[in-house]
Amino acid sequence: MPRYALLILPAYNRVYGENAVRLTRSELAVFSERGLDGGIVGSEETRIGGVPYVTFETERPLADPDVALLSNLSSVYAVFGVEGDLLRPLAMRPRDRLSSDLLTIQKYAGKTNEHFTKLLLNVTALACDKGLGDGLTVFDPMCGRGTTLNQALMYGYDAYGIDVDGKDFEAYTGFVKTWLRNKRLKHTAELVPVRREGARVGRRLNVTFGLSKDAVKAGDVQHLTVVNADTLKSREIFRPRSFDVLAADAPYGVQHGSRGGGGLSRSPLDLLRQAVPIWAELLRPGGAMGIAWNTYGGTRADLGKILLDAGLQVMEYPDFEHWVDQAIVRDVIVAHKPA
Numbered sequence: 001m002p003r004y005a006l007l008i009l010p011a012y013n014r015v016y017g018e019n020a021v022r023l024t025r026s027e028l029a030v031f032s033e034r035g036l037d038g039g040i041v042g043s044e045e046t047r048i049g050g051v052p053y054v055t056f057e058t059e060r061p062l063a064d065p066d067v068a069l070l071s072n073l074s075s076v077y078a079v080f081g082v083e084g085d086l087l088r089p090l091a092m093r094p095r096d097r098l099s100s101d102l103l104t105i106q107k108y109a110g111k112t113n114e115h116f117t118k119l120l121l122n123v124t125a126l127a128c129d130k131g132l133g134d135g136l137t138v139f140d141p142m143c144g145r146g147t148t149l150n151q152a153l154m155y156g157y158d159a160y161g162i163d164v165d166g167k168d169f170e171a172y173t174g175f176v177k178t179w180l181r182n183k184r185l186k187h188t189a190e191l192v193p194v195r196r197e198g199a200r201v202g203r204r205l206n207v208t209f210g211l212s213k214d215a216v217k218a219g220d221v222q223h224l225t226v227v228n229a230d231t232l233k234s235r236e237i238f239r240p241r242s243f244d245v246l247a248a249d250a251p252y253g254v255q256h257g258s259r260g261g262g263g264l265s266r267s268p269l270d271l272l273r274q275a276v277p278i279w280a281e282l283l284r285p286g287g288a289m290g291i292a293w294n295t296y297g298g299t300r301a302d303l304g305k306i307l308l309d310a311g312l313q314v315m316e317y318p319d320f321e322h323w324v325d326q327a328i329v330r331d332v333i334v335a336h337k338p339a
Helices: 014-035 064-070 114-125 146-155 166-182 213-217 231-237 268-282 300-309
Strands: 001-006 040-047 051-058 075-084 085-088 138-142 157-164 186-196 199-210 222-228 243-249 258-259 263-265 283-294 324-326 327-336
Touching: 001 014, 001 166, 014 040, 014 051, 014 064, 014 324, 040 222, 064 075, 064 114, 114 146, 114 243, 114 283, 138 146, 146 157, 146 222, 146 243, 157 231, 166 186, 186 283, 186 327, 199 213, 199 231, 213 324, 231 268, 243 268, 268 300, 283 300, 300 327
Parallel strands: 138 157, 138 243, 157 222, 243 283
Antiparallel strands: 001 051, 001 075, 040 051, 075 085, 186 199, 199 222, 258 263, 283 327, 324 327
16 A cells, blocks of 8 residues: 655644644544545554654555645645655645744734644534635634634635634734735725624724735635624624634633633633534534534533534544643534535
């Protein structure tokens, strides 16, 4: 059988880096099942020249589109064909169309590791009927300072988010405007109030941009919308069946709690029980919802029931559970909305 090796990208976060190989193997299994028709036969960690790789075999040689798909694995730096004791580099063609500093410039306490954000978006997009293809619309219902939104933009997708924290909204608004100006991308950006029944319920940032003036003239543009409002009001702000992918990094509770029903709770489940049915209405049929959460705040069975009660089908995905710190063990659950 043809054999291949994935060189693992070093992670700036030491703890995440220690989990990178195992998480890559789990992510690779999803890529195999959802993107390569199950063509990957197992995987294992292999050290070559003292450096960690993930190696695997396939039922047939990988074609160029297969390598292009695998180029988007969240912690992969390079893809090789294994030929005896030699590694033959394969041409990678990731979806990324913007400068990587869109993901790395922002530094702040509590920022989710960019590799993990990419993993969450990848495995969620692969669960939707469109797969990790073109033209997706991505919604983050607790977007914070926009790490998931930025990864969606990197892939060429339209990105939408909502967050109740006014400081995060202002920080992200300032960052995006500055980044677009510095990159000299043709764009428009407007900040407008959001009103319902005459009352102001939030603020909205609307951005449209293209990679060049010619692209904008041709209609080749991306859209970014971020709203400063309570996620429980998402249905009042966005139309139902608007999004292909919903990816959320739920509050971890132990550090800052989560708000729902007017109070502060240490369990994200209290918020998710209220929010998930609302979010499910915003998904298009055939879409997918992915949620990362702290397992100390609720079990997979608890969260799975919330998703099932909202009419979603929980995917049978491999293990993504990993230790973050003494108060957080993070996991991922993904569900599909039937067409």
